[in-house]
Amino acid sequence: MGRSSKYSKEQIVTSAAELIAEGGVQAATMTAIAKRSGAPIGSLYHRYPSREALLAELWLDLIEQFQAGLTSTLDGDSPLEAAVATALYAVRWTREKPVESRVMLLFHRRELMQSDDLPGELAERAAKLEPQLGEMLRGFCRRYWGEVNSANMERARLAILGIPAESARSYLERGKTPPALVDAWVERACRAVLADD
Amino acid sequence: MGRSSKYSKEQIVTSAAELIAEGGVQAATMTAIAKRSGAPIGSLYHRYPSREALLAELWLDLIEQFQAGLTSTLDGDSPLEAAVATALYAVRWTREKPVESRVMLLFHRRELMQSDDLPGELAERAAKLEPQLGEMLRGFCRRYWGEVNSANMERARLAILGIPAESARSYLERGKTPPALVDAWVERACRAVLADD
DNA sequence: AATGTACTAGAATTAATATTCTAATAAATA
DNA sequence: TATTTATTAGAATATTAATTCTAGTACATT
Numbered sequence: 001m002g003r004s005s006k007y008s009k010e011q012i013v014t015s016a017a018e019l020i021a022e023g024g025v026q027a028a029t030m031t032a033i034a035k036r037s038g039a040p041i042g043s044l045y046h047r048y049p050s051r052e053a054l055l056a057e058l059w060l061d062l063i064e065q066f067q068a069g070l071t072s073t074l075d076g077d078s079p080l081e082a083a084v085a086t087a088l089y090a091v092r093w094t095r096e097k098p099v100e101s102r103v104m105l106l107f108h109r110r111e112l113m114q115s116d117d118l119p120g121e122l123a124e125r126a127a128k129l130e131p132q133l134g135e136m137l138r139g140f141c142r143r144y145w146g147e148v149n150s151a152n153m154e155r156a157r158l159a160i161l162g163i164p165a166e167s168a169r170s171y172l173e174r175g176k177t178p179p180a181l182v183d184a185w186v187e188r189a190c191r192a193v194l195a196d197d
Numbered sequence: 198m199g200r201s202s203k204y205s206k207e208q209i210v211t212s213a214a215e216l217i218a219e220g221g222v223q224a225a226t227m228t229a230i231a232k233r234s235g236a237p238i239g240s241l242y243h244r245y246p247s248r249e250a251l252l253a254e255l256w257l258d259l260i261e262q263f264q265a266g267l268t269s270t271l272d273g274d275s276p277l278e279a280a281v282a283t284a285l286y287a288v289r290w291t292r293e294k295p296v297e298s299r300v301m302l303l304f305h306r307r308e309l310m311q312s313d314d315l316p317g318e319l320a321e322r323a324a325k326l327e328p329q330l331g332e333m334l335r336g337f338c339r340r341y342w343g344e345v346n347s348a349n350m351e352r353a354r355l356a357i358l359g360i361p362a363e364s365a366r367s368y369l370e371r372g373k374t375p376p377a378l379v380d381a382w383v384e385r386a387c388r389a390v391l392a393d394d
Numbered sequence: 395a396a397t398g399t400a401c402t403a404g405a406a407t408t409a410a411t412a413t414t415c416t417a418a419t420a421a422a423t424a
Numbered sequence: 425t426a427t428t429t430a431t432t433a434g435a436a437t438a439t440t441a442a443t444t445c446t447a448g449t450a451c452a453t454t
Contacts, residue, residue, distance in 0.1 A: 002400030003450045024307050040403050110221050151378055158364055158382055166363030181348055185355055185390045192389030193382045199430030200420045237433045
């Protein structure tokens with residue numbers, strides 16, 4: 001049924017990610033994405049209704065993949081050890097996927113998805129992200145403290161997500177990747193934030 | 198000598214900051230800044246050679262002010278206690294100046310100053326920031342560990358700057374301000390990262 | 395081989411914004 | 425009060441980038 005495609009969605013989205021990683025969101029113009037991926041502008045619009053939908057899909061792909069890794073890691077036996085492992089997973093992820101993590105950590109959702117009128121499927125995917133993260137943290141609080149309240153939630157968020165994010169960010173900003181030493185600091189900080197009073 | 202001005206630089210820059218805090222950098226168009234501040238576009242260009250120069254000045258004002266506070270706090274007697282005080286100063290600053298801290302923490306320098314060809318004075322001010330921060334951290338390393346090396350520098354940067362930044366960021370992103378509880382977590386994390394092995 | 399259909403192509407159009415330009419205005423000084 | 429000049433005003437222009445449109449292309453199925 002019809003001609004087979006010469007340029008895949010993946011090529012397009014990857015090109016956009018590289019452009020953002022190198023020069024920020026504003027560098028990922030439709031013309032630039034076309035040039036980098038080899039696909040003509042017409043083909044971009046054949047696949048995506050708009051630039052915003054293209055960038056939103058890129059963003060959602062990344063976050064979903066990352067969050068899936070977090071969630072499964074935090075599911076370990078000992079909640080404390082699972083928390084540490086999750087924090088370290090996040091740091092390692094940025095080491096292994098510097099382009100993707102630059103996009104994720106250095107640019108804000110608003111820059112990629114400014115309006116609320118995304119194509120339905122994308123809007124649904126976007127709406128699931130935060131609840132899923134909340135559910136993950138809630139589970140942790142229940143297992144670790146035996147109680148879920150907003151202070152615990154914030155505390156867990158800082159220890160498990162915030163600290164590794166920041167630890168990586170300062171390197172990613174400078175075009176580097178967090179060195180191995182950082183892992184030890186992240187682990188300590190994570191444990192310190194979660195420790196009993 | 199000539200007509201006195203009706204709209205100050207400060208009004209203009211403040212309006213730009215509010216717009217950015219509310220809607221991101223892209224919301225701070227010259228038209229929007231003009232509307233919010235009351236000044237007509239012509240007046241904006243009378244004071245600033247370009248939008249970029251206007252935003253750069255805003256950014257530099259904020260960072261310089263913030264960094265001055267950091268530097269003087271980190272100068273205390275006991276290096277460890279001074280480090281903790283500095284980290285807490287940063288968190289409190291975001292609590293007291295939510296608009297300014299949103300601009301500083303949520304948006305990247307590149308978004309505000311994309312080119313390298315800023316008017317000379319601004320370029321000079323921009324060039325001083327990072328060295329000044331480095332000097333500050335270097336002094337801390339010398340006093341606390343007795344030795345300055347890149348691992349120490351990174352570690353100090355995480356403990357003193359990174360951790361409070363992240364702790365505030367997660368609230369600022371949601372349009373909130375870090376609650377008082379956060380201070381205790383920041384202090385612990387700061388001490389943990391700086392603790393002996 | 396003929397035909398249908400998704401896809402490629404990229405030029406033309408539109409939309410949004412920064413910037414320029416020319417003409418008023420009003421305060422300070424002589 | 426006359427004059428000077430920084431400043432206000434905002435319409436006109438230029439620029440940049442998204443989006444649309446029309447035509448061609450090649451694969452898959454019949």
